[in-house]
Amino acid sequence: xxxxxxxxxxxxxxxxxxxxxxxxxxxxxxxxxxxxxxxxxxxxxxxxxxxxxxxxxxxxxxxxxxxxxxxxxxxxxxxxxxxxxxxxxxxxxxxxxxxxxxxxxxxxxxxxxxxxxxxxxxxxxxxxxxxxxxxxxxxxxxxxxxxxxxxxxxxxxxxxxxxxxxxxxxxxxxxxxxxxxxxxxxxxxxxxxxxxxxxxxxxxxxxxxxxxxxxxxxxxxxxxxxxxxxxxxxxxxxxxxxxxxxxxxxxxxxxxxxxxxxxxxxxxxxxxxxxxxxxxxxxxxxxxxxxxxxxxxxxxxxxxxxxxxxxxxxxxxxxxxxxxxxxxxxxxxxxxxxxxxxxxxxxxxxxxxxxxxxxxxxxxxxxxxxxxxxxxxxxxxxxxxxxxxxxxxxxxxxxxxxxxxxxxxxxxxxxxxxxxxxxxxxxxxxxxxxxxxxxxxxxxxxxxxxxxxxxxxxxxxxxxxxxxxxxxxxxxxxxxxxxxxxxxxxxxxxxxxxxxxxxxxxxxxxxxxxxxxxxxxxxxxxxxxxxxxxxxxxxxxxxxxxxxxxxxxxxxxxxxxxxxxxxxxxxxxxxxxxxxxxxxxxxxxxxxxxxxxxxxxxxxxxxxxxxxxxxxxxxxxxxxxxxxxxxxxxxxxxxxxxxxxxxxxxxxxxxxxxxxxxxxxxxxxxxxxxxxxxxxxxxxxxxxxxxxxxxxxxxxxxxxxxxxxxxxxxxxxxxxxxxxx
Amino acid sequence: xxxxxxxxxxxxxxxxxxxxxxxxxxxxxxxxxxxxxxxxxxxxxxxxxxxxxxxxxxxxxxxxxxxxxxxx
Numbered sequence: 001x002x003x004x005x006x007x008x009x010x011x012x013x014x015x016x017x018x019x020x021x022x023x024x025x026x027x028x029x030x031x032x033x034x035x036x037x038x039x040x041x042x043x044x045x046x047x048x049x050x051x052x053x054x055x056x057x058x059x060x061x062x063x064x065x066x067x068x069x070x071x072x073x074x075x076x077x078x079x080x081x082x083x084x085x086x087x088x089x090x091x092x093x094x095x096x097x098x099x100x101x102x103x104x105x106x107x108x109x110x111x112x113x114x115x116x117x118x119x120x121x122x123x124x125x126x127x128x129x130x131x132x133x134x135x136x137x138x139x140x141x142x143x144x145x146x147x148x149x150x151x152x153x154x155x156x157x158x159x160x161x162x163x164x165x166x167x168x169x170x171x172x173x174x175x176x177x178x179x180x181x182x183x184x185x186x187x188x189x190x191x192x193x194x195x196x197x198x199x200x201x202x203x204x205x206x207x208x209x210x211x212x213x214x215x216x217x218x219x220x221x222x223x224x225x226x227x228x229x230x231x232x233x234x235x236x237x238x239x240x241x242x243x244x245x246x247x248x249x250x251x252x253x254x255x256x257x258x259x260x261x262x263x264x265x266x267x268x269x270x271x272x273x274x275x276x277x278x279x280x281x282x283x284x285x286x287x288x289x290x291x292x293x294x295x296x297x298x299x300x301x302x303x304x305x306x307x308x309x310x311x312x313x314x315x316x317x318x319x320x321x322x323x324x325x326x327x328x329x330x331x332x333x334x335x336x337x338x339x340x341x342x343x344x345x346x347x348x349x350x351x352x353x354x355x356x357x358x359x360x361x362x363x364x365x366x367x368x369x370x371x372x373x374x375x376x377x378x379x380x381x382x383x384x385x386x387x388x389x390x391x392x393x394x395x396x397x398x399x400x401x402x403x404x405x406x407x408x409x410x411x412x413x414x415x416x417x418x419x420x421x422x423x424x425x426x427x428x429x430x431x432x433x434x435x436x437x438x439x440x441x442x443x444x445x446x447x448x449x450x451x452x453x454x455x456x457x458x459x460x461x462x463x464x465x466x467x468x469x470x471x472x473x474x475x476x477x478x479x480x481x482x483x484x485x486x487x488x489x490x491x492x493x494x495x496x497x498x499x500x501x502x503x504x505x506x507x508x509x510x511x512x513x514x515x516x517x518x519x520x521x522x523x524x525x526x527x528x529x530x531x532x533x534x535x536x537x538x539x540x541x542x543x544x545x546x547x548x549x550x551x552x553x554x555x556x557x558x559x560x561x562x563x564x565x566x567x568x569x570x571x572x573x574x575x576x577x578x579x580x581x582x583x584x585x586x587x588x589x590x591x592x593x594x595x596x597x598x599x600x601x602x603x604x605x606x607x608x609x610x611x612x613x614x615x616x617x618x619x620x621x622x623x624x625x626x627x628x629x630x631x632x633x634x635x636x637x638x639x640x641x642x643x644x645x646x647x648x649x650x651x652x653x654x655x656x657x658x659x660x661x662x663x664x665x666x667x668x669x670x671x672x673x674x675x676x677x678x679x680x681x682x683x684x685x686x687x688x689x690x691x692x693x694x695x696x697x698x699x700x701x702x703x704x705x706x707x708x709x710x711x712x713x714x715x716x717x718x719x720x721x722x723x724x725x
Numbered sequence: 726x727x728x729x730x731x732x733x734x735x736x737x738x739x740x741x742x743x744x745x746x747x748x749x750x751x752x753x754x755x756x757x758x759x760x761x762x763x764x765x766x767x768x769x770x771x772x773x774x775x776x777x778x779x780x781x782x783x784x785x786x787x788x789x790x791x792x793x794x795x796x797x
Contacts, residue, residue, distance in 0.1 A: 075752045111780040114754045142779070228748055265742070268751040272759070294781070304768045396783050400769020403785070409772065510746040511772060511788060512753050515781035 006156050009128055010181035018066045018098045019058075020089065022122055023106030024115050025072030026389070026516035028134040028164035030054075032106060033069040034525040035170035041532055053097065060174045068100065074114070076121045077225050090125050091218035102128040102182045104173065109146050109161065110138040110517055112283060116275045117268075123155060123185035126217045130182045132173060133161040138517045141293065143286030150282030157183045165522045187220060190274035195259040196266050199227055199252040207245050224267045227252060294389075294517045301390065307397040314385070314394075315485070320478045322377045329373035330458070337366030356553060364549025372534050374454045378419065379530035387521025391416070395513060405493045406500025409513060411441040415492070418448030419485070422683045425450075439691065440499045443700055446683055447492035449485045449675060452623040456674045457484055459627055463646045464667035488675050491707070552618055555592035606673065606709070607666040607716040616679070623679045665719035672715040677708035728761075728773070728784070728792040736762045737794035744791035754778040760797055 023029040034041075037056025044053055054069035070089055071082035088094035090103075105122055107115040123129065131151070139146065152159040160176035162169050188197070203223040208214055214222055230249055253263040262269075300306055345358045385391050394416075399409030407415075411429070418425035422445050429441045449457070461477050468476040595617060596610030603613050611630070619626035630645055652661040678684065684697040691697070731737055739759045742750050754777045755761065764774040764781065772783040784792075 075749075077748065077752070111778070113778040114780060117752065117754070144779070264747060265751060265756070268748065269756050272751075272754065272756045298765075298781075302765060302767070302774070304766075308768055396767055396772060396774065399772050399783075399785070400767045403771075404769070409783075409785075510749050511783070511785040512749060513772070513783045514753075515774065515783060517781075 006152065006158065006183045008158060008181040008183050010178070012102055012128060012182060013060055013063060013065070013177055016064055016066070017101035018068065019102055019104060020068045020070050020100035021104050021106060022070050022086065022090070022118075023072060024074055024108065024111075024118055026392075026514060027072070027106045027108040027115065028522075029072060029106045030069060030529070031164045031387075031522045031525040032104070032132065032134075032162075032169060032173065033067060034528040035164075035167075035522070036067050036173065039528060039531065041528075043532055043536065058170070058174075061178060066098065068097065073118060075118060076221055077229075090122065090127065091215055091221075093213070093215065093218070100127060102130070105129050105131045105157075107131055107133050108135050109133045110135045110142060110144065112139075112144070112146065112279060113272065113275050116279075117271055119155070120190050120271050120275065121221060123157070123189065124187045124217075124221055126184055126187055128182040128184045129157045130173075130177060130180065131155065131157050131159040132176075133159060134164045135517070135519070136161050137163065138519060145284045145286075147282045147284075151279075154278045154282060155189060156185050165520060167524065169522075187217070190271045192270050193261060193266070195256050195261050196224075196227075196270065199256055199263075200224060203227065203248065203252060207248055211245070227256070228264050228267055230263070292517075297518050298393070298515075301393045302397055307393070308401075311394050311397055314390070316482055318378075318381045320474065320482065322374055322381070324473075324475075324478065326373035326377050330370050333370045333373070334366070337362060337369070341366070352557070355557065356550070360550045360553030361546065364546045364553075368538060368546065370455070372538065374451060374458070376530050376534045378451060379533040380526060382416065382419075383526040383529045384521055387519075387526055389516045389518045392513060392515045396515060399511070399513075405496045406437075406440050407496055408437040408441065409511060411437065414441055415445060415448050418445045418450060422446045422448065422450050422680065426683070426687060436503055439696070440496050440503065442687060442691065443499060443696065444492040444495045446678055446680065446700070446704065447488045447495065447676065449488045450623070450680075452680065453484075453674050455627040456619075456623060457481060457671055459630075459645055459649065460667040460671050463649045464662065464664045484671055484675055487672070491676055495703075552592060552614075555595075556590045557586070558590060561586040561589055605716070606712040607669045607720075609661065612666075612670065616673075619679050623674060626674070626679075663724065665716050665724055668719045668723075669712045669716035673708045673712035675708075676704055676711055678704035726794060726796075728763075728775075728789040728794050729786055731763045731773075731789075731794060733763050733765055736760055736797040738797045739792060740795055741793040742791055743793070746788065746791065750784075750788060750791060753782055754780075755782075755792060761794070 021029050021033055033054060033056065036058040040058070041054065041056040043055075056067045056069075058065055058067050068089070070086045073083040073086045075083070076087045076090070077083070085094060085097065089097040089100065092099035103122065105119050107119055119131065133146065133148065133151075136146070146161070148159040148161050158176070158180035160172065160180060162172040162176075166172075192200070200220050200223040203226065204219045208219045208223060209216075212219075212222075226245075226249055230246075230253060256263045256266065301310055341358045341362045344362060345354060348354045348357065385394075391412075395409040395412045398412050402409055402411055414425045414429045416425075425445045425448065426442050429438045429445070461480055465477045465480050470476055470479060592614050593610065596613035599613045599617070600608075600610040603616065608616070615626040615630055627645065630649070649662050650660070653659070654661040678701045684701060687697040687700055688694055728737065737760070739755050739757055739761060741757055742755060744750075759777060762776040764776055766773050767783070771786045771789075773785075773789050774781055774783045776782075
């Protein structure tokens with residue numbers, strides 16, 4: 001069983017190579033990736049599908065290497081899109097990913113057997129490997145000691161034990177790569193039974209080698225899968241002569257059964273048997289009766305009553321903190337952009353170019369950058385909670401409730417990601433294997449208050465909700481903010497319950513969710529990932545926002561208004577008033593003004609005027625454009641002092657009544673509208689791709705717009721009657 | 726008996742897995758002969774949390790119905 005002759009390779013790292021990280025979810029794989037690459041990461045979707053490709057670079061001994069963080073998987077039986085990518089990349093037949101030269105096989109020491117299951121499949125593929133053991137401290141706490149040398153002897157690959165939470169975990173890995181090197185494991189080290197081995201060989205020889213383009217080293221794994229499953233349903237290769245193969249597989253299955261093997265179970269059972277037997281020499285377990293940290297924390301966090309209560313509290317604290325911590329940063333950014341705009345405005349000659357730079361570009365950029373603090377704080381929370389292991393508990397505690405409303409415990413994570421942005425959330429629904437559960441999750445996901453709504457909420461709350469303290473650290477502003485998030489959740493739950501009745505039932509989803517041990521996350525990894533999200537927001541949303549800000553500036557600035565003789569006479573009498581009036585007249589008769597005024601009658605019952613009307617239309621491109629639009633509109637209506645948008649909204653006077661134009665009722669109505677309306681073409685585009693039809697994005701846009709209109713209407717009437725009347 | 730009828734805090738030996746998802750279930754370590762301990766149930770009764778091969782796994786009724794066990 002033991003394999004003392006390891007064929008160690010150290011020269012691989014002397015030239016630039018591609019290193020892939022492989023492992024189960026929750027093993028610290030991402031932490032290692034972040035430690036190795038830092039901010040030298042490139043995160044984008046794989047073409048055609050919605051799984052994120054995480055690529056980065058690292059330098060080992062002066063040589064630059066590529067690092068790929070492959071999606072976490074429990075098995076290579078490739079049923080889900082992300083597992084397929086891992087499998088296809090490993091066998092080198094995925095068009096959109098480089099074939100890795102060597103692998104870092106990440107293995108959780110506290111959960112060795114299940115981790116070695118995937119590792120044993122990966123090792124069958126004969127790629128040079130360094131096995132990286134993580135979470136030894138948690139294993140220690142449970143009385144598990146792993147002899148790395150023994151493990152290395154059993155599997156024939158070098159093994160290094162690291163602490164993924166330490167700042168130097170990248171150095172530990174680099175040192176191991178240089179000193180211990182990597183080794184190519186031999187296939188079938190897990191001692192498959194003779195009948196199974198023969199069946200694999202026959203399937204390989206008589207069919208896979210002739211009729212598929214699979215590389216030789218991938219064929220045994222494929223043969224095992226076909227023997228177990230016996231179907232081609234989720235096969236991504238075009239097989240020729242399927243009929244012949246089916247007959248052969250059936251024959252082999254029958255032979256196996258005759259020899260006393262269950263063809264479906266054989267591979268899994270035998271791998272686990274070998275792992276169990278072989279770990280006897282390399283793992284020592286002390287029987288410990290006292291509860292571990294995880295046991296004690298779970299007694300509270302997954303408690304029948306306390307669990308759900310804590311979950312709601314976690315959300316409450318999260319959103320209150322984001323709101324209060326982000327504000328000083330936002331004020332600072334706001335001020336910087338106002339100062340910068342004023343500086344540019346005064347140092348360039350007045351005119352169209354000046355206006356374009358200051359009112360179009362700088363104001364638009366300011367509208368993007370200002371919300372970076374909130375986005376980063378939100379993701380700090382999300383990644384932190386994920387890193388602690390709490391997110392899985394949230395799914396466990398909520399699953400009972402989620403299934404009641406037609407969702408899935410796994411819907412919680414995408415839905416929570418939806419708090420940052422619906423787009424990654426909708427992409428994350430890929431982990432829900434059942435189509436119906438997934439579709440319902442996608443259809444309600446935009447109700448989760450995404451970060452693009454934060455700008456609108458933040459401006460409206462700061463401008464119109466009194467900054468009153470309620471209890472302790474809770475303010476009325478924070479409470480309204482939380483209320484909006486809760487409202488989105490309630491709408492989501494209600495819609496899901498309705499859709500559950502309407503949408504046809506499908507095959508129920510297998511629910512096998514791991515609850516990883518609680519641990520203190522690697523903070524720098526949490527920070528890196530949050531900054532990466534910020535970067536994605538700036539580069540991807542930012543482009544659209546700035547572009548639309550410029551288009552809007554054009555729409556608002558043309559056709560240019562020619563002052564009449566009367567206007568000029570007025571200007572002589574009262575210079576300041578007339579300039580404001582001129583700007584208003586300019587905007588009124590611009591393309592944008594015409595557009596806003598055209599839809600004003602339709603949105604008047606909601607308490608919106610034509611300026612908000614312009615914002616509603618432009619914000620279809622992205623919700624946060626609303627604020628950019630208002631910024632641009634009000635920058636063009638220059639007052640003597642450049643006030644921030646919040647001050648400007650508060651001081652806006654209705655010329656007919658002489659009263660403030662916007663009040664609490666308008667603010668609430670607008671926020672409710674934004675909580676529900678499908679004001680985001682990027683979301684619709686991703687839904688089209690995920691559902692592969694225009695039907696679902698159209699249904700989504702339709703039902704959400706109708707729901708938003710009536711909810712905002714009711715809110716406006718209610719607020720006017722009960723809050724202001 | 727089925728895992729669904731198992732009691733919290735008790736240990737069971739996995740006997741047999743049935744149903745369409747048996748490979749997925751076994752891949753998570755629930756192979757015949759392995760020992761699992763029922764840790765708790767979620768607020769609505771399901772999912773059920775078990776300890777298997779030293780880690781914590783949660784399963785819904787559909788999955789616990791697919792696992793045949795005997796008291797250990």
